[in-house]
Amino acid sequence: xxAIDSAIRAAATSIVLDGVSKSYDKGAEVIPPLSAExxxxxFTVVLGPSGCGKSTLLQMIxxxxxxxxxxxxxxxxEVHELEPKQRGCAMVFQNYALYPHMSVFDNIAxxxxxxxxARAERLQRVEAAARMLALTGLLGRKPxxxxxxxxxxxxxxxxxxxxxxxxxxxxxxxxxDAQLRHDMRIELAELHRRIGATTVFVTHDQVEAxxxxxxxxxxxxxxxxxxxTPRTIYHKxxxxxxxxxxxxxxxxxxxxxxxxxxxxxxxxxxxARSSLKGSYQLGIRPEDIQINNGPLQVKLRYREELGxxxxxAVEIAGNLIRISTPFGSDIGSRDxxxxxxxxxxxxxxxxxxxxxxxxxxxxxxxxxxx
Ligand SMILES: Nc1ncnc2c1ncn2[C@@H]1O[C@H](COP(=O)(O)OP(=O)(O)OP(=O)(O)O)[C@@H](O)[C@H]1O
Ligand SMILES: [Mg+2]
Numbered sequence: 395x396x397a398i399d400s401a402i403r404a405a406a407t408s409i410v411l412d413g414v415s416k417s418y419d420k421g422a423e424v425i426p427p428l429s430a431e432x433x434x435x436x437f438t439v440v441l442g443p444s445g446c447g448k449s450t451l452l453q454m455i456x457x458x459x460x461x462x463x464x465x466x467x468x469x470x471x472e473v474h475e476l477e478p479k480q481r482g483c484a485m486v487f488q489n490y491a492l493y494p495h496m497s498v499f500d501n502i503a504x505x506x507x508x509x510x511x512a513r514a515e516r517l518q519r520v521e522a523a524a525r526m527l528a529l530t531g532l533l534g535r536k537p538x539x540x541x542x543x544x545x546x547x548x549x550x551x552x553x554x555x556x557x558x559x560x561x562x563x564x565x566x567x568x569x570x571d572a573q574l575r576h577d578m579r580i581e582l583a584e585l586h587r588r589i590g591a592t593t594v595f596v597t598h599d600q601v602e603a604x605x606x607x608x609x610x611x612x613x614x615x616x617x618x619x620x621x622x623t624p625r626t627i628y629h630k631x632x633x634x635x636x637x638x639x640x641x642x643x644x645x646x647x648x649x650x651x652x653x654x655x656x657x658x659x660x661x662x663x664x665x666a667r668s669s670l671k672g673s674y675q676l677g678i679r680p681e682d683i684q685i686n687n688g689p690l691q692v693k694l695r696y697r698e699e700l701g702x703x704x705x706x707a708v709e710i711a712g713n714l715i716r717i718s719t720p721f722g723s724d725i726g727s728r729d730x731x732x733x734x735x736x737x738x739x740x741x742x743x744x745x746x747x748x749x750x751x752x753x754x755x756x757x758x759x760x761x762x763x764x
Contacts, residue, residue, distance in 0.1 A: 405559030407469035442613035483560035490549030634748035677741035688734025
C-alpha cells in the first residue's frame with residue numbers, strides 16, 4: 395500500500411448532519427432541518443431531481459455555503475463554523491476548472507505546492523494518484539490536450555492527492571458520454587474500494603446511484619424521502635416519489651379502492667386481494683408484470699424495442715401502464731392480451747401523502763389462506 399492510500403484511509407470519518415437547514419436570504423427554506431449520519435468510509439449517493447438541494451447540501455458539508463441552522467460534525471469534530479480549508483475535505487465540481495496553462499502534473503500538485511510540501515513528497519503523491527487514475531503517461535500534457543474523461547480524472551486526482559478523509563463529488567460524470575461514464579463508474583468504485591474515504595456523490599442519474607452507492611439518500615425538495623441501500627430502495631421504496639424515481643421505466647402507479655377483500659380500479663377490475671378499505675395507490679414495476687396469462691385484459695398502445703428487452707405501453711381501464719419484457723417474448727400482432735400482477739410484487743402507498751404501507755399483501759395473503 396502506498397503512502398497516499400494509508401493516509402486517506404486513516405483520516406476517513408463519519409459525517410453527521412444534525413438538524414441542518416438552509417434558507418437563502420429572501421427565499422423560502424431550500425433545506426428544512428435535516429438529520430443523517432453518513433458512516434466513515436461509506437459511499438453515499440445523494441439522488442434527486444434538479445433543484446431539490448443536492449449541491450446546496452454538498453456545499454454546506456464542504457463549507458462553501460453556511461448552514462442556516464443545525465450542526466455538521468466530522469466524527470466528533472464540529473465543523474460547520476470552519477473555513478473550507480480547515481475542514482479537510484476535497485471536492486470535485488461538476489464544471490471542473492483546470493488551470494489551462496499548467497501541465498497535468500502541476501494541476502494535480504498545485505494544492506500541495508501551495509501548502510508548502512517538499513518537492514520529493516509532492517512527486518511521490520502525484521505519481522501515486524496518477525497511477526490510480528491511469529494518468530501516468532499524460533502528466534506532461536496541458537488540459538487542452540486531453541479528452542473530457544481524462545480531464546475529469548485530473549480533477550479527481552487534484553482532489554484525492556490532498557489525502558482527504560472526505561471526498562465530495564457534485565455530478566462529476568455529467569459531461570461524459572455513456573461509455574466513458576460507465577468506465578469512470580468502475581474506476582471510481584475501484585478507487586473508493588482502495589482508499590476508503592468517506593464519499594458523498596451527488597447525481598440525478600439513478601444508474602450511477604444504484605451502482606456506486608453503499609447507501610442512497612433520495613432528496614425531494616430538501617427532505618430525505620429515504621436513506622438506504624440500493625437494494626432496499628429498489629425493492630422497498632418508502633414512498634411513491636422514491637418508487638417512481640428509481641427504476642426505468644418507472645414503477646406503474648394506479649389509484650385503487652379497497653372494499654375489505656379486494657383492491658379495485660374505479661372501473662371495477664380487481665388488481666389484488668387485501669383486507670384494506672379506502673383509497674390507495676397500487677404500484678407494480680414494469681418488469682414484474684407477467685404477460686400472456688392472468689385475469690387482466692390490456693390493450694397495446696405502443697411498443698419500444700430496446701434490443702435486450704421491449705417496453706410495452708398498454709391501457710388498462712383507461713390507465714396507461716408500462717410493461718418491460720425480454721426481447722422476443724411474443725404477443726404476436728394481437729393488440730389485446732392478458733396480464734397478471736403477482737401479489738408478492740405489489741407495492742401499496744397512501745393515497746394522500748404517498749408513503750408506503752408495509753405488509754399490506756402479507757395480510758392479504760393471510761386473508762386468502764384463512
Ligand atoms: N444563491 C442562491 N440564492 C437563492 N436560491 C438559491 C441559491 N442557490 C440555489 N438556490 C435554490 O436552491 C434550490 C436548490 O438548489 P441546488 O443547486 O442545491 O439544487 P440541485 O439539487 O443541486 O439541482 P441540480 O440537479 O439542478 O444541480 C434551488 O431551488 C435553487 O434555485
Ligand atoms: Mg446541483
